[in-house]
Amino acid sequence: MVSSFGKFLRNLRMDLGELLLNMACKLEVSPAFLSSVENGKRKIPENWLSKIKKLYKLNDAQVAKMKEAFYDSNNEVEIGLENLRENQRNLAIAFARKLETIPDQDIHKILRILDKEKN
Template identity: 40%
Template sequence: MLTPFGKFCRKLRIDRNEILKDMASKLGVTVSYLSAVEHGKRPIPNEWETSIPLLYQFDDIQRWELKESVIETENLIAFNLNETGENNQVLLKALARKSEDISEEQLKKVFDILK
């Protein structure tokens, strides 16, 4: 699944008639590294917030959209459910669904169990 940053980059490439390899080359990384960043498997390098706008000659709106995609991506926590057992999948999904409804006391109990 693509992160918001990954979606931003994909749209950028489509708009510029580029492929993943073209962008990776411009950024000085491998295709697999760029793909891992876009899928949230690697963090977004800090310098990309400066280098991408320069490489692609962004206007202020595009700079803002890039920044927003970085912020949204950094606020995500991703789990590969294919790499965990069924009970873990059920637990992770339940926590995600109920995360806003869990009280501080309940969170403390969960943390105590996990210690």
Template identity: 40%
Template sequence: MKTTLGAFLRKLRLQRGEKLKEMAENLNVSSAFLSAVENGKKKMPASWYEKLANLYNLSAKQQEELENAVIESGETVELKIKDIPSGNRELAVCFARHFDSLDEEASKEIFAILKRKEEEK
């Protein structure tokens, strides 16, 4: 099964002229494990974010693309809410609780709000 993450990793590897074995060695994993990640059979270790960014000198855009690929390829999204304001914590919990029941219109509205915030940065 090809995933967005797998496509990102494969593209990155090929742009650098690396074979699967070479990228696996750079990430200190077996070729079989990297292949399984590329094919969506294994989850990418969280430690790879920083490793990939440093090893391959990823731009901010590429790092965002990597993060989005991981999210799109996964079944869950993890939010760390420990050190955020209580209002934002409540929002995150409420959103998670109602996520499955959001209709298309509500999803579009929320997405538009978040996109505007992103563009303000």
């Protein structure tokens, strides 16, 4: 799954007509690592924000967009469902869809149930 930051990088490269290999060289990483970051499979090195800003002479609007994409990407969670039973997959999907609407008191109840499972 392409991350928000990955989309930002890919769009930046495309806008500049730059190949993945060239951007990777400028960022001093392998093309495979850069591709993994774009695809959300690797963490984004924190020094990339300042490095990309400087290398590509980004304006304030581009920097703001890059920072937003960075923070969005760092707050994304991917859950592999392929090894789960059907009822487990259904629970995970239903929970993800309703998460924002679950009242705090119910969240506390759910956390207590999950904590009991750990012990």
